[in-house]
Amino acid sequence: MLTTEQVQIAADKFTALTGGNIAPYLEACVHCGQCAEACHFYEATGDARYTPAYKLVPITRAWKRSKSPLSWFGLGKTVKTEELEEWQDLIFDSCTMCGRCSAVCPMGIDISAIVAATRQAFAAAGMGPEDFMQAAENVRTKGSPLGLTSNKLVDRLEWLEDENDMEFPLDKKGAEILLTVSSIEMMKYPDSIVAMGKLLDHAGVSWTFSTKGYEATNFGFLSGKMDLAKLGVTRIVEAAEELDVKTVVIPECGHAYGVMRWSGANILGRKLPFEVLHITEFLADLKRAGKLKLKPLKGSITYHDPCQISRRGGAADAARYLLDDFAEDFREMTPTANFNWCCGGGGGVQAMASATDLRHKVFKIKMDQVEATGADTMVSSCANCRLTMDESIAHWKWDHGLNSLVEVMAENLIE
Amino acid sequence: MTDLLDFARGPALQFSLAVFVFGVVWRLVSLLFMPRLKDKSAIRSGAKPTMIAAVAEFFRRMLPKPEFAKRTRFTTINGWVFHLGLAIIVLTFAPHVLFIKSLTGLTWPALPNIVIFAVGGVTVVSLILALAHRLSSPVLKLISTMDDYVTWVVTITPVLTGLAAASHVGLRYETLLAIHILSICVFFVWFPFGKLMHGFLVFLTRGEMGAQLNRRGIKL
Incomplete structure (x- = not known):
C-alpha cells in the first residue's frame, strides 16, 4: 500500500x-x-x-x-x-x-x-516491478543491469579472445570508434560480440572497447530513474572523450540506440561531442564504402525491426541495405519496417517476470507474421528482442530459427 | 418569442462568442508559452526544415497509413463523414453564409437547401453511429469521459435544431430559430473547455510529432 x-x-x-x-x-x-x-x-x-x-x-x-x-x-x-x-x-x-x-x-x-x-x-x-527496478539499480552498484562489472567485461573479452583466436582492442586511445556492448549480449549472446569484432576488423576499422564506458543498455531510462539514466550516458560520454573517438557505435540493442542517439544529449544537458550510430548504420556505411565482402546468405529469412531502431529511431533502412544483395531469399513481414509489431519485451518488459505470460501471448503475433512470410529464419538487430523471442520460442516450441544480423553477416565474411 | 430570438441573436450570441474567443486564446497561449526543453540531439542529416515537416505531418495524419487502415476503418470513415458534414452545413448553408458575412465581411456561394438537408441527415446519422460505437466498444467505453458525452450533445443539438428550424417543424419558426441559435451559443461556450478544442490543438500536436519524426529521420 x-x-x-x-x-x-x-x-x-x-x-x-x-x-x-x-x-x-x-x-x-x-x-x-x-x-x-x-x-x-x-x-x-x-x-x-x-x-x-x-x-x-x-x-x-x-x-x-x-x-x-x-x-x-x-x-x-x-x-x-x-x-x-x-x-x-x-x-x-x-x-x-x-x-x-x-x-x-x-x-x-x-x-x-x-x-x-x-x-x-x-x-x-x-x-x-521489483526485479526490473533492481536491475536498474545494478547500473549504479555493478555498472550494468546484468552485473557486467568492468572486471567481468575484461574476463569475458579475454575468454572470447581465447575461444575465437582474435584480439579485442581495449581502452585504445586514438581509435576512431568506441564500440559499446549490451550486457545481454555479453552474458547470453557472446557470439554477437565476436561477430562485431570480426566485421570491424575485416573492414579495417580502428576501434576499441572501453573499461569505463561499455554498457550501452540504459535501464535507468527505461525504469524512469533519470539519475541512473544520466549515470549510464555519462560513463560512455566520458570514456569517448577520454579516448578521443569520433563515433560511438551502439551494438544490437534497440533501446540503447534510442537512448544514446536521441535522448543522450538531453539527459546530459549538452550536445554529444561524437556521432552515435547503431551497428547496422555503421555497417551500412562500411558496405557503401565497399569495405564489407560477404558471401551470399543461403536460405529464406525475414527481418524483425526493433522498435527503437526503426519506428522510433529512424534507422529502418540500414538493416535492409545490409540484407540487400546479401540475403538470397529475403522476405518482408506484413506489416514491416516502421509499422512492424513489437517483440513484446521492449521498454524493459523483458526484465519483468510479472510480464512473462503476457510476452508469450504477444509473441504469437510475431509467429503469425513470420509464418505468413514462409521464411525459415528470422533475424534481428536487438539482443533484447532476441532474448524475448528466444524465451517465447521455447515456450511455444516454435520450429523457426532466430538469429542476429551481425552474426549471420560475420559467418559469411569472405576472409 | 421575438424576445427570445432577440436574446439569442443578441446578448447570448455575443457572450458565447466572447467566451469562445477568450477561452480558445487563453488555452492556446497558456500551452504555447509553457517552458519547453530544447532538443540537443544531433538532427539526422537530410532532415527537412522543421516547419515544413510539421505542416506535412498535419496533412499526412488526415488519413491512416495502409497498415492501420483496415483496423481503424469505421472510426476514420465515420469521423470524416461527420466532420465534413458539419463543415458543409456551417460554411455553405445560405443563412450561415449571410451570418458569417455579417461577422467577417467574407462571403462565398451557398449550396442549395436540399443538399444541406441531405448532408444534415447524413451528419446526424453519423454522429449517432459515433455515439453507438462509443457506448458499445469496450475500449471506447473505458476511455470515455463526461467530456465525450457532453461534447456529443452540444455538437448534435445545433444540427438537429437547425434541421428543425429550416424545416419549420413543430414550433413557430422564430422559436425554432431562437432555440437553434441558443444551441450554437452552448456549443461556443463549451468549445474551449472540452474536447472540441482538438480543432485547434490538432495543429500543435501533429506539428510537434512531425518535428520529432523529422529530427529522427523517421518516415511514417
Missing part, C-alpha cells in the same frame, strides 16, 4: 514533467480508441485496459488538476493511491514504449513518450 507521501511525490513529479513538450498531448486526446488497434498487448489479449490512451489517465489527471489552463476551475480529480497501484502494470508490464500507438494516433499524440514520463513519476514514488 502506498503512503500518502508517495502519492504526493508521484503527483508532484507528474506536474513537474508536464512541460510544453508534453502538455498539448495531454490536452488533445479525443478518445477515439485507434491506439488500441495498434497496441500488441491489446491485439494479443483483447483486454481494453491495455488501450494506450488509458495508460495516460494518471498523468493527465495530475495535469488537469494542477497545471492545465483550466485547472483554476478546480474540477480536476486528484491522483489517488488505488489509481497508481492499478496503473502500475499498465505503465510497466504492458507498455514497451514501442510507439505504434503514436504512429496511428490521428491527433499525433506521442503516447509512448508520455508513458516514459509517467514511469519517472512512478519510480520517484518507489513504484515499479
Whole structure:
C-alpha cells in the first residue's frame, strides 16, 4: 500500500514533467480508441485496459488538476493511491514504449513518450516491478543491469579472445570508434560480440572497447530513474572523450540506440561531442564504402525491426541495405519496417517476470507474421528482442530459427 | 418569442462568442508559452526544415497509413463523414453564409437547401453511429469521459435544431430559430473547455510529432 507521501511525490513529479513538450498531448486526446488497434498487448489479449490512451489517465489527471489552463476551475480529480497501484502494470508490464500507438494516433499524440514520463513519476514514488527496478539499480552498484562489472567485461573479452583466436582492442586511445556492448549480449549472446569484432576488423576499422564506458543498455531510462539514466550516458560520454573517438557505435540493442542517439544529449544537458550510430548504420556505411565482402546468405529469412531502431529511431533502412544483395531469399513481414509489431519485451518488459505470460501471448503475433512470410529464419538487430523471442520460442516450441544480423553477416565474411 | 430570438441573436450570441474567443486564446497561449526543453540531439542529416515537416505531418495524419487502415476503418470513415458534414452545413448553408458575412465581411456561394438537408441527415446519422460505437466498444467505453458525452450533445443539438428550424417543424419558426441559435451559443461556450478544442490543438500536436519524426529521420 502506498503512503500518502508517495502519492504526493508521484503527483508532484507528474506536474513537474508536464512541460510544453508534453502538455498539448495531454490536452488533445479525443478518445477515439485507434491506439488500441495498434497496441500488441491489446491485439494479443483483447483486454481494453491495455488501450494506450488509458495508460495516460494518471498523468493527465495530475495535469488537469494542477497545471492545465483550466485547472483554476478546480474540477480536476486528484491522483489517488488505488489509481497508481492499478496503473502500475499498465505503465510497466504492458507498455514497451514501442510507439505504434503514436504512429496511428490521428491527433499525433506521442503516447509512448508520455508513458516514459509517467514511469519517472512512478519510480520517484518507489513504484515499479521489483526485479526490473533492481536491475536498474545494478547500473549504479555493478555498472550494468546484468552485473557486467568492468572486471567481468575484461574476463569475458579475454575468454572470447581465447575461444575465437582474435584480439579485442581495449581502452585504445586514438581509435576512431568506441564500440559499446549490451550486457545481454555479453552474458547470453557472446557470439554477437565476436561477430562485431570480426566485421570491424575485416573492414579495417580502428576501434576499441572501453573499461569505463561499455554498457550501452540504459535501464535507468527505461525504469524512469533519470539519475541512473544520466549515470549510464555519462560513463560512455566520458570514456569517448577520454579516448578521443569520433563515433560511438551502439551494438544490437534497440533501446540503447534510442537512448544514446536521441535522448543522450538531453539527459546530459549538452550536445554529444561524437556521432552515435547503431551497428547496422555503421555497417551500412562500411558496405557503401565497399569495405564489407560477404558471401551470399543461403536460405529464406525475414527481418524483425526493433522498435527503437526503426519506428522510433529512424534507422529502418540500414538493416535492409545490409540484407540487400546479401540475403538470397529475403522476405518482408506484413506489416514491416516502421509499422512492424513489437517483440513484446521492449521498454524493459523483458526484465519483468510479472510480464512473462503476457510476452508469450504477444509473441504469437510475431509467429503469425513470420509464418505468413514462409521464411525459415528470422533475424534481428536487438539482443533484447532476441532474448524475448528466444524465451517465447521455447515456450511455444516454435520450429523457426532466430538469429542476429551481425552474426549471420560475420559467418559469411569472405576472409 | 421575438424576445427570445432577440436574446439569442443578441446578448447570448455575443457572450458565447466572447467566451469562445477568450477561452480558445487563453488555452492556446497558456500551452504555447509553457517552458519547453530544447532538443540537443544531433538532427539526422537530410532532415527537412522543421516547419515544413510539421505542416506535412498535419496533412499526412488526415488519413491512416495502409497498415492501420483496415483496423481503424469505421472510426476514420465515420469521423470524416461527420466532420465534413458539419463543415458543409456551417460554411455553405445560405443563412450561415449571410451570418458569417455579417461577422467577417467574407462571403462565398451557398449550396442549395436540399443538399444541406441531405448532408444534415447524413451528419446526424453519423454522429449517432459515433455515439453507438462509443457506448458499445469496450475500449471506447473505458476511455470515455463526461467530456465525450457532453461534447456529443452540444455538437448534435445545433444540427438537429437547425434541421428543425429550416424545416419549420413543430414550433413557430422564430422559436425554432431562437432555440437553434441558443444551441450554437452552448456549443461556443463549451468549445474551449472540452474536447472540441482538438480543432485547434490538432495543429500543435501533429506539428510537434512531425518535428520529432523529422529530427529522427523517421518516415511514417
